[in-house]
Amino acid sequence: MSILFRSIALACLSLPPLTAGAVDEAAVRMAVDGAIRPLMAQHDVPGMAVAVTVDGHAMFFNYGEASKEGHVPVTENTLFELGSVSKTVTATLACYAQGLGKLSFDDHPGTYMPQLKGSRIDRASVLELGTYTPGGLPLQFPDEVETDAQMIAYFRAWRPDAAPGTQRRYSNPSLGLFGHVTARALGVDFADAVEGRLFPALGLKHSYIRVPSAAMGDYAWGYDKTDRPVRVSPGMFDAETYGVKASSADMIRFVQENIDADGLPASMRRAIDCTHTGYYRIGDTVQGLGWEQYRAPVTLAALQAGNSTTMSAQPNPATRLQPPQAPPPGTLFNKTGATRGFGAYVLFVPEQRVGIVMLANKNYPIPARVQAAYSILGQLAP
Numbered sequence: 230m231s232i233l234f235r236s237i238a239l240a241c242l243s244l245p246p247l248t249a250g251a252v253d254e255a256a257v258r259m260a261v262d263g264a265i266r267p268l269m270a271q272h273d274v275p276g277m278a279v280a281v282t283v284d285g286h287a288m289f290f291n292y293g294e295a296s297k298e299g300h301v302p303v304t305e306n307t308l309f310e311l312g313s314v315s316k317t318v319t320a321t322l323a324c325y326a327q328g329l330g331k332l333s334f335d336d337h338p339g340t341y342m343p344q345l346k347g348s349r350i351d352r353a354s355v356l357e358l359g360t361y362t363p364g365g366l367p368l369q370f371p372d373e374v375e376t377d378a379q380m381i382a383y384f385r386a387w388r389p390d391a392a393p394g395t396q397r398r399y400s401n402p403s404l405g406l407f408g409h410v411t412a413r414a415l416g417v418d419f420a421d422a423v424e425g426r427l428f429p430a431l432g433l434k435h436s437y438i439r440v441p442s443a444a445m446g447d448y449a450w451g452y453d454k455t456d457r458p459v460r461v462s463p464g465m466f467d468a469e470t471y472g473v474k475a476s477s478a479d480m481i482r483f484v485q486e487n488i489d490a491d492g493l494p495a496s497m498r499r500a501i502d503c504t505h506t507g508y509y510r511i512g513d514t515v516q517g518l519g520w521e522q523y524r525a526p527v528t529l530a531a532l533q534a535g536n537s538t539t540m541s542a543q544p545n546p547a548t549r550l551q552p553p554q555a556p557p558p559g560t561l562f563n564k565t566g567a568t569r570g571f572g573a574y575v576l577f578v579p580e581q582r583v584g585i586v587m588l589a590n591k592n593y594p595i596p597a598r599v600q601a602a603y604s605i606l607g608q609l610a611p
Contacts, residue, residue, distance in 0.1 A: 252283045260608040261290045264601040265587075269293065272593035274572075275452055276303040280481035280586040282577075283609055285489070287481045295449035295590065298458065305478040306435060308448040309588035310461050312566030314480075314573045315473035317504065319408040320519025322419075322427050323359060324503030328496055332414040334359070338406060341413040342381070350384045350406070353393040358407035359518045360508050362547050364389030366400040370465050380465055390544075397511050397547040399540065405466025420468045430497050431486060436475035438468045448474065449590045451570015459570040471568060477586050484577045484584035487520075487562065505562070505579075507554040509547040514540065515554070516547070517562075525559025529603050536565055536595050563602075567592040574598040581610035 261279055269277060269292060276293035289305040326332035332341075334356035339346035353363030366387070374383050384406070390396075412419035417426075420438040428436050440448050450458040461471065475483075487505075490498040507515040507522055514535040515522040523531055534540070556562075558580050566573040572592045577584030585602050 252286050252288075254288055256608065257281055257283070257288055258290060260605050264604045265290070265292060268593070268597055268601050269589075272591065272597060273456075274589050274591045274593055276307070276449065277587065277589045278303050278305060278307055278309065278477035279588075280305065280477040280484075281605065281609065282481050282485050282488070282582075282584045284582045285485060287478075287485065289477060289481075291477075295447075296458070297452070298450070301449075303449070303590075306447055306476045307588075308435070308437070308440060308444065308474045308476055309573065309590060310451060310471075310568045310571040311473045311475055311480075311573050311588075312471045312568045312571060312592075314564050314566035314575055315469075315471050316404050316566075317483075317519035317564050317575070318423060318427065318473050319404065319411070319469050320359065320504045320517075321431075321500050322422055323355075323407060323411040324500040324518060325427065325430075325496060326411050326414050327503065328499040329415075331416075332411055338384075338410050341410045344381045345384055348385045348387070349389055350387055352389075355407060355410055356508065356518075357393045358403050358410070360516050360547075361397050361399050361403050362394050362509060362516075363403055364391045364393050365396060365398050365544060366403040367398070368400055368542060370402050374465050394509075394549055395547060396544045397509060397516060398544040399542070401466060401470040405469045408469030409466060420472075423468070423473075430494060432482060433475070433479045436473060436479045438472045438474070440474050447476070449571075451568065451590045451592075453569050453592075461568045461570075471566065475588075477588050480575065480586040480588070481584065484575060484586060488577055488579045488582055488584060505556050505560075507550055507556065509549055511540070511545045511547050515550070520562040520564055522556055523561045523563070524557060525561070527559075527561045529600070532561070532563070532599050532603060533596055536563070536599050565595050565598065567595075572598065574602055576602050576606065578606070578610055583609040585609075 279290040281288045291303040295301045295303045295307045337351045339351040345351050357363045453459045490501040504518050509516040513531040561578050563576040572589045574587045
């Protein structure tokens, strides 16, 4: 066990566990400080915004700087790049479109993009695109795919290496096409659909795909491996797969809505419930739309394995759940995300009514994120 992990464990073991209905903010702060401060020191993370919700009560813990050059402190309103946590937003929009009757997960992409009819990608369903199971799309597009015409040509020329629905291979082209098809089904630009429909319906007032000039002062700088300040670069399906910028205040609200959607319009409640459905099992991980799920009791080993490079960078056999499954009691949901200069992790357990948001302006190792969040969770939901 590393010095960082030992210090986290000792800090958390020294705290009394919290009980439902009694939120001891001082104890939560000790748990969060004990996990986050050594993590930031070991991985040289300039700034982090951490938000915790316990039984509907949100708490915010801010560390370091959003900009080292300007010495701007992190707050709960600082905008961080979410990276692939954005995929949970895309999934929610797709489920919203399905609920409106605009999109069917059983359809094929050619239904909404006639240019793809008859191609091998059109043998996959919309659901298989959204669960990374169309047959072996890679993690990223080739660098030369920069325009819509090149994207269509790429998909028309693509050759699968597995039958649809048999292999999970984490893929931005797969999830990106899922989001693109959703926008086509709604008849609007993807970013317009998210910023104009989804975010307002969820009450997210400080989340963007295209950060407006009025909010640029809140937009943190990320820091790359050489400690240079960076922000995300445009790319094919960037909005659909890694393009959301959001504050910890908005993200913990989103988590609270995933825990209890009763305060949302009916269309949004249905969309949230839809993203909690499990479609494929890959080892101890259940793949839904956007969120990845773990059945109780959830071990740290299972959570680390589900967020490992084996899962993100390699094809893995997938077993279709027939029928699709509602999450059983105690299910843990999570999603990691990163861009060149940012790292994010979101985790929640609806039955326990607890959730954690961790946003950082450095892409630090995923195992450290999972370890820290699991340590904090152990105090929130023992």
